Amino acid sequence: MLALRYLSFDLSDNDEGVTTLEALASTSAAQHAAVLAEVQQVLDWARQHFPHGHGPLDDGMDWDEDLQVSVEGPWHSVTLTLAASARFVEAFLPVFGGPPED
Template structure:
């Protein structure tokens, strides 16, 4: 990943939140969205039937926010709610992204 930076948090109930964010000039926006798509493609390929509400026992859910700021900066935030099973698979697929 060249543009996205990651933050990881856990709650007491075992939910992991993975947040990926980038703020770039318009010229880099397509490259950022390519990285976001790579992450979502991986999630859909490896956990295709367990996307949805964590309250319903699913392994992952996501929220994608796009915002264009004054001056043409594009901010992209992808937030993933993840079960421990999903988070463990994520770490194996993207070594170093969450655990520098």
Template sequence: MTSPIRLLTIDLSDGSDDVQTIEAMASTREAQHAAVMAEVDHLLAWARREFPGQQGPVEEGHVWDDELLIQKESDGWITVTLTLSASAEFAEAFMGIFGDTDD
């Protein structure tokens, strides 16, 4: 199955206390911003569908949590960063679907 993610780059890093961090990021012009946000929505919909009711601080026993940051630069670029804090189980499932985004 090919991932529908084309604009976001996805990186996984191990953190402390068995919390892994997945970062999905894209920097685009305004014309592509809606497409980036559609990819963000797709990732979050997957997380909610596959791990329902398990969102919240991972340090408190939840499976995943997210933070979305959108920065509009003065030169017209928009940077979107979706950071997911995740358990090992969530990170493995997520990266199995979305991890190979380099074509």
């Protein structure tokens, strides 16, 4: 498993078989570059392992991403949301983990 220090993914499923993997990190400016490096690590992995699967899941793709970055005072917030097929999630979780199972 690849260790992520700042990003921890939460999973949610919808009725159409799409899983959403979402991570939020809110840090000071000093840690912002490290958070963005983790985001890049996740996206690089996705592009390497699913190179032809990036795009809207409605079009049959395996994954799509939304990255939001905001600054409020001294805090830098980063939200990475991945919409993912079951195939993508199955490959993703052993590498990046997910929330603990109940």
